Amino acid sequence: MPNIDTYKSIAQKLQEQNVCLVAVSKTKPQEDILALYQEGQRVFGENRVQELVEKQAALPKDIHWHAIGHLQRNKIKYIAPFISLIHSVDSLRLLEEINKQAQKHDRVIDCLLQFHIATEESKFGLSIEEARSLLKSETYQSMQNIRICGLMGMASFVSDQEQIQQEFKTLKSYFDTLQTEFFSQKPAFKECSMGMSGDYELAIQEGSTMVRVGSLLFGRR
Numbered sequence: 206m207p208n209i210d211t212y213k214s215i216a217q218k219l220q221e222q223n224v225c226l227v228a229v230s231k232t233k234p235q236e237d238i239l240a241l242y243q244e245g246q247r248v249f250g251e252n253r254v255q256e257l258v259e260k261q262a263a264l265p266k267d268i269h270w271h272a273i274g275h276l277q278r279n280k281i282k283y284i285a286p287f288i289s290l291i292h293s294v295d296s297l298r299l300l301e302e303i304n305k306q307a308q309k310h311d312r313v314i315d316c317l318l319q320f321h322i323a324t325e326e327s328k329f330g331l332s333i334e335e336a337r338s339l340l341k342s343e344t345y346q347s348m349q350n351i352r353i354c355g356l357m358g359m360a361s362f363v364s365d366q367e368q369i370q371q372e373f374k375t376l377k378s379y380f381d382t383l384q385t386e387f388f389s390q391k392p393a394f395k396e397c398s399m400g401m402s403g404d405y406e407l408a409i410q411e412g413s414t415m416v417r418v419g420s421l422l423f424g425r426r
């Protein structure tokens with residue numbers, strides 16, 4: 206079961222700092238989600254489409270579900286009816302599919318562009334050059350059913366705090382640059398999704414507006 210006291214103190218602190226808490230419930234049972242729901246938590250993050258779809262169907266309908274993991278294009282159709290925010294957009298082709306599926310449901314789906322800020326090879330995400338070319342493309346500019354609300358990134362899995370801090374600074378600088386270059390007239394572009402259980406305080410210090418916290422709330426996976 207989740208640690209309710211830990212949840213309450215983190216949730217309160219983040220609320221005071223105006224930072225959105227995404228409770229990452231992947232692999233955890235529905236009862237655990239309901240336990241935090243009963244404390245007032247409404248935003249939950251999942252990284253697998255099938256799990257997301259099953260939990261959404263079974264749990265209260267005022268939960269805001271965030272997709273935080275790498276997404277395959279052929280799975281977008283399953284989450285398009287209900288997803289609140291997709292954190293992990295890392296290609297124009299994926300964005301095109303989100304736009305297409307959102308159109309079918311007559312919705313606008315909020316998205317974040319995921320950046321590669323870690324040193325590890327395996328992490329998904331765009332470079333700043335790739336993001337610029339995506340945002341300049343006619344394909345992107347003609348999309349009516351997606352809205353880009355900011356950026357997301359994951360720091361390296363290292364213990365070196367200075368390295369992690371540097372990676373967060375990099376993401377924040379990309380955010381500031383792209384905001385100036387492409388979104389100065391778009392107030393919805395305001396989220397910098399960075400920070401997890403081990404580094405969320407550092408991320409907030411570096412300008413995070415949205416943290417994705419799993420194991421600290423729900424226990425080890």
Ligand SMILES: *Cc1c(COP(=O)(O)O)cnc(C)c1O
Nearest residue numbers: 229252273401402417418419420
């Ligand atoms: C699992 C996951 C998290 C949460 O990780 P914790 O260390 O358990 O807080 C955050 N972001 C993404 C993208 C994840 O996959």
